C-alpha cells in the first residue's frame with residue numbers, strides 16, 4: 479500500500495475501508511541471513527536500510543514487546559547535528575541529511591519539523607566554546623549561527639534575560655535542528671522494511687545466544703530458536719543485559735531519563751531551546767503540549783519510571799530560563815532506560831564473537847542518531863567494514879586510549 483494524496487482522497491470517499499495493515503505479523507522462520515535484536519528506532523532503521531539500500535531482505539527484527547515500547551516512543555523528539563568532535567560531527571550530520579529526506583524515502587509522515595534549535599549561553603567562556611562548536615559544524619555543512627542577546631530577544635522575547643544568577647547573553651543557533659514525531663519514525667521504518675520482506679516479530683524476546691567455537695550461529699527466543707549468519711543487538715537501555723547473555727561486559731551503564739508534557743497551549747515556543755546553565759530542554763508539540771526534560775536520575779536502574787528529585791530539578795531549570803512555564807500544568811511524564819557509555823558516545827561495531835555485532839551506548843543522542851545509526855549498522859553488516867562516519871565508534875576505543883568525550887566529563891556515564 480503506497481500512501482499518496484490520491485489514496486487519501488479516494489479513501490475519504492469510500493469510508494476509509496481500504497487501508498491495509500501497516501506491517502505483517504509473520505511467524506518466525508527457522509533461519510535468516512541477519513537477525514536484529516530489538517525493534518526500537520535503531521533496530522528498525524537497520525532493517526530498513528539493509529533491505530532498501532543494500533538489497534538484503536532475508537532479515538528478521540526480534541522485539542520483546544511491541545514496536546515503539548522502548549525509547550523510540552519515549553524520547554523528547556529533538557534532532558540536531560550540533561556536535562564538536564571529529565568522531566561525532568560527520569555522523570550526526572549524515573543523520574540530519576537522512577532526516578531531511580526520510581518521509582520521501584519511507585513514504586510515511588513522520589512530521590519532520592526543522593524549526594531550529596537554540597543553545598543558550600550565559601558567560602563569555604561559554605560563548606567562546608559555542609563559537610568553536612559552530613565552526614566545527616560549519617565545516618561539515620551543518621550550518622550554525624552565533625546570536626547575541628539582541629538577535630535572540632527578537633526570536634524568543636519570553637526568556638528571563640535579566641535572571642541575576644543566569645543572565646542570558648546569546649545562543650548558538652542551528653536552523654536545521656528541530657523535532658520529529660518519535661513513534662511515527664518506528665512505524666515508518668517498520669513499514670518500509672516490511673514492504674521489502676523483512677519479518678518483524680513482536681513479542682519475541684531473545685533469551686540466549688548459540689555460540690560455539692567463538693562464533694554465534696543463532697538465538698534462543700520466547701518463540702523458539704532462530705539460526706542466523708549474522709546477529710546484531712540494538713537493545714538500547716537493555717544492552718548490558720542482552721550482551722551479558724553472550725558473556726560480554728560492556729562499558730555502558732543504564733540510567734532512567736524522564737520526559738514531561740504540559741497541557742496543550744497555543745503556539746508559544748517557535749523551536750527547541752536548551753538552557754546553558756543547567757540541564758533543561760524544551761519544545762512544543764503540534765498538539766500544543768510543552769515537551770521538556772533534563773538530567774537522568776542519578777542511579778542505575780532498568781525501571782521505566784523516574785523519581786521526584788529530578789522532576790523538581792527539571793522544573794527549576796524551566797523556571798530559571800522561562801518563568802512563564804510556571805503557569806502551565808504538567809499533564810504527563812514517563813521514563814525510559816538510557817544506555818549511557820563511559821565517554822558519552824555510541825558503539826557500532828563487531829564483537830570478538832564471530833557473527834555477533836553490537837549497536838548501543840546512545841545516551842541522550844540516540845533519537846537524532848536513528849537514521850545514521852541504521853544506515854551505518856546496515857553498512858557494517860552488509861560490507862563487513864565500518865561506514866567512514868561511524869569508524870570511530872569501536873568497542874576497543876578505551877583500550878586504545880581514544881575515547882570520544884564530547885562533554886569532557888571523563889569516564890562518568892551519569893554526566894554525559
Ligand SMILES: Cc1cc2nc3c(=O)[nH]c(=O)nc-3n(C[C@H](O)[C@H](O)[C@H](O)COP(=O)(O)OP(=O)(O)OC[C@H]3O[C@@H](n4cnc5c(N)ncnc54)[C@H](O)[C@@H]3O)c2cc1C
Pocket residue numbers: 515516517518519520521540541542543544546547548549550551552553554555556557682683684685712713714715716720735736737771812813814815816840841842843844845846847
Ligand atoms: C525520556 C527520554 C528522552 C529522550 N530525548 C531524546 C531527544 O530529544 N533526542 C535524542 O536524540 N535522543 C533522546 N533520547 C534518547 C533516545 O530515545 C534513545 O537513545 C534511542 O531511542 C535508543 O535507541 P532505540 O530507539 O533503538 O531504543 P529502544 O526503542 O529502547 O529499542 C530497544 C528495543 O530493544 C528491545 N529489547 C530489549 N531487550 C530485548 C530482548 N532480550 N529481546 C528482544 N528485544 C529486546 C526493547 O523492548 C526495545 O524496544 C531520549 C530518551 C529518553 C528515555
